[in-house]
Amino acid sequence: MLLSVDNLSVSRGGISLFEGLNFTVSTGEIVLINGGNGVGKTSLLRSIAGLQPIDKGKIAINTDNFIFAGDANGIKTALTVLENLRFWSAIFGGKNLHEALEKFQLRQLKNRFAGKLSAGQKRRLSLARLLLTDRPVWLLDEPTVSLDKRSMKQFSRILKNHLEAGGAAVVATHIDLGLTLSSLSINLEDYQMKNGNINASAKAFL
Amino acid sequence: MSLWEYANPVKFLNLSDKVLPFFAGFSIIGLAVGLFWGFFFTPDDYRQGSTVKIIYLHVPSALMAINAWFMMLVASVIWLVRRHHVSALAAKAAAPVGVTMTMVALVTGALWGQPMWGTWWAWDPRLTSFLILFLFYLGYIALWSSIDNPDTAADLTSMLCIVGSVFAILSRYAVNFWNQGLHQGASLSLDKEKNVADVFYQPLLFSIFGFVFLFLTLVLIGTRTEIRLRRAEALRLKKDRE
Amino acid sequence: MIALLQRDLILAVRAGGGFGLGMAFFLIVVILVPLGIGPDLEILSKVSVGILWVGALLACVLSLDRIFSLDYDDGTLELLLTSPIPLEAVVTVKSFSHWITTGLPLVVISPILGLLLGLQVSDLKWVFISLLLGTPALSVIGAFGAALTVGIRRGGLLLSLLVLPLYVPTLIFGANVASKGLADISNNSALLILTAVTLAAFSILPFASALVLRINLR
Numbered sequence: 275m276l277l278s279v280d281n282l283s284v285s286r287g288g289i290s291l292f293e294g295l296n297f298t299v300s301t302g303e304i305v306l307i308n309g310g311n312g313v314g315k316t317s318l319l320r321s322i323a324g325l326q327p328i329d330k331g332k333i334a335i336n337t338d339n340f341i342f343a344g345d346a347n348g349i350k351t352a353l354t355v356l357e358n359l360r361f362w363s364a365i366f367g368g369k370n371l372h373e374a375l376e377k378f379q380l381r382q383l384k385n386r387f388a389g390k391l392s393a394g395q396k397r398r399l400s401l402a403r404l405l406l407t408d409r410p411v412w413l414l415d416e417p418t419v420s421l422d423k424r425s426m427k428q429f430s431r432i433l434k435n436h437l438e439a440g441g442a443a444v445v446a447t448h449i450d451l452g453l454t455l456s457s458l459s460i461n462l463e464d465y466q467m468k469n470g471n472i473n474a475s476a477k478a479f480l
Numbered sequence: 481m482s483l484w485e486y487a488n489p490v491k492f493l494n495l496s497d498k499v500l501p502f503f504a505g506f507s508i509i510g511l512a513v514g515l516f517w518g519f520f521f522t523p524d525d526y527r528q529g530s531t532v533k534i535i536y537l538h539v540p541s542a543l544m545a546i547n548a549w550f551m552m553l554v555a556s557v558i559w560l561v562r563r564h565h566v567s568a569l570a571a572k573a574a575a576p577v578g579v580t581m582t583m584v585a586l587v588t589g590a591l592w593g594q595p596m597w598g599t600w601w602a603w604d605p606r607l608t609s610f611l612i613l614f615l616f617y618l619g620y621i622a623l624w625s626s627i628d629n630p631d632t633a634a635d636l637t638s639m640l641c642i643v644g645s646v647f648a649i650l651s652r653y654a655v656n657f658w659n660q661g662l663h664q665g666a667s668l669s670l671d672k673e674k675n676v677a678d679v680f681y682q683p684l685l686f687s688i689f690g691f692v693f694l695f696l697t698l699v700l701i702g703t704r705t706e707i708r709l710r711r712a713e714a715l716r717l718k719k720d721r722e
Numbered sequence: 723m724i725a726l727l728q729r730d731l732i733l734a735v736r737a738g739g740g741f742g743l744g745m746a747f748f749l750i751v752v753i754l755v756p757l758g759i760g761p762d763l764e765i766l767s768k769v770s771v772g773i774l775w776v777g778a779l780l781a782c783v784l785s786l787d788r789i790f791s792l793d794y795d796d797g798t799l800e801l802l803l804t805s806p807i808p809l810e811a812v813v814t815v816k817s818f819s820h821w822i823t824t825g826l827p828l829v830v831i832s833p834i835l836g837l838l839l840g841l842q843v844s845d846l847k848w849v850f851i852s853l854l855l856g857t858p859a860l861s862v863i864g865a866f867g868a869a870l871t872v873g874i875r876r877g878g879l880l881l882s883l884l885v886l887p888l889y890v891p892t893l894i895f896g897a898n899v900a901s902k903g904l905a906d907i908s909n910n911s912a913l914l915i916l917t918a919v920t921l922a923a924f925s926i927l928p929f930a931s932a933l934v935l936r937i938n939l940r
Binding site: 364 | 725806
């Protein structure tokens with residue numbers, strides 16, 4: 275098992291977003307997180323990545339096992355596409371970045387400054403980072419934002435390859451990625467408290 | 481039943497409600513006795529004349545200016561280690577009191593320095609250190625007021641207080657290195673020989689006692705206000721969700 | 723980590739604001755002060771150490787917010803936090819690259835500016851040495867302030883208010899090294915303390931800065 279989430283509660287801005295969330299992810303599995311705006315998809319992913327403290331419950335994940343891709347691209351506009359990737363490749367211990375360029379169709383763009391890319395191309399560059407490491411668990415927050423249909427299909431294929439190669443993923447998305455592999459879909463709205471709740475920090479004052 | 485139980489904000493409100501009148505009373509008694517005795521019933525100093533009497537404001541305020549920062553340091557550590565909200569809010573409430581005490585010490589010092597040294601201000605190590613302490617207080621207060629999330633603000637200001645304390649001590653040492661000054665030695669010391677004369681000493685103790693309880697009273701009131709603000713915010717959040 | 727240093731240096735060159743701006747500011751301070759004080763080189767040489775140190779300090783403060791805010795805004799910092807490199811090392815490397823792009827140029831031009839302020843050629847080495855030993859501490863102390871204010875919009879003024887009091891010991895010992903050297907008094911103890919301050923700041927403060935960054939990123 276690569277990731278297990280046990281009875282998890284997370285809050286943002288003093289309000290509990292969801293409570294009692296349980297799921298596990300093993301090799302080859304993907305968990306899709308859905309729900310409307312503000313239910314806590316991003317907060318859940320950030321909590322798993324260790325960026326955000328949790329209120330209750332337990333998250334078991336090896337910190338060397340995951341790679342996180344948030345809503346921000348983390349791209350330096352003053353560097354070229356290749357330089358951006360080379361940097362992240364060095365940080366994550368250097369897998370072959372030409373495969374990443376190829377798969378995300380960035381080869382022609384590799385000497386272009388990232389600031390000159392379109393939003394979709396920037397997104398592809400940002401996602402290409404995932405292929406620079408062997409880390410099995412991908413934590414993806416709305417990965418397909420601003421991708422066109424073709425790029426989206428392509429990304430689905432890359433994701434599928436990753437899962438078949440023994441990887442795993444937790445993806446927050448509204449969009450049907452068309453994956454036929456074993457996937458669990460969680461709607462966070464089901465875990466919202468019926469009449470809401472304020473978090474522990476605020477509760478201390480009542 | 482441990483002392484930490486009172487770290488619960490609501491319990492703290494109840495307890496502080498009971499002790500606050502006593503603290504305020506002690507403060508009034510201490511200040512009244514100390515200042516009246518000091519101002520009207522002590523002789524003039526044979527060298528300094530009646531200007532010496534400002535000592536009853538100067539020494540206690542300077543003492544509390546330093547102690548307030550020390551209290552903030554302890555409270556910050558407690559917040560970071562044990563996450564008691566009262567602790568963080570007490571540190572927040574102590575800062576304006578501390579900065580006021582620093583200002584009082586600087587102003588009374590200038591008023592005393594003018595007739596004694598012939599100048600309102602000198603770049604003496606102690607005076608300079610107090611000016612630097614004043615800057616530390618300003619930074620701390622400014623940081624509190626510029627962060628929205630109260631827990632984040634408490635964490636960051638606590639870190640600033642701890643790192644700032646190290647640098648404040650280093651600055652004190654550096655300033656000594658930089659200039660040996662004209663300020664007199666410590667007014668209070670366990671070494672009896674070095675103390676100010678007994679006639680001045682006894683009312684000074686009353687005044688210090690008064691200042692300590694004045695500080696405690698003001699910090700308690702400030703902490704209670706901060707707790708109530710957070711309580712109001714929590715109640716509003718709760719109401720929104722219903 | 724070398725990759726991070728390399729990237730920061732390339733960005734400083736390409737995006738501008740790295741090497742040039744701090745130096746230009748330093749130069750302006752050193753030109754403006756004599757205009758305020760008067761042209762007497764004897765007076766100027768007496769206050770020269772103070773002008774050079776305070777000028778370097780202010781030039782340093784001006785560029786502090788660049789240490790983390792750019793990486794914070796575009797999400798890089800968040801990704802670095804989840805990367806295999808410890809955040810403490812990230813802070814250390816970024817402080818060091820700030821020193822190379824801001825502190826080091828100031829150190830290099832300080833002898834020339836010292837001449838403008840009426841210092842003897844034989845005395846210039848003390849200004850150079852004191853700044854060389856002291857400016858790294860300014861960068862790493864400044865990184866702590868930059869970490870504290872990274873999430874605050876328009877936090878520049880607040881950053882100076884937080885950082886400048888923390889600069890007091892470095893300023894005092896640094897200026898002391900130079901002025902004692904100029905007066906031909908033994909400055910060994912000041913030299914030793916200044917070095918100790920810089921080394922201690924580099925070995926301890928990145929831990930505090932990393933903790934503060936984690937708080938700001940959650």
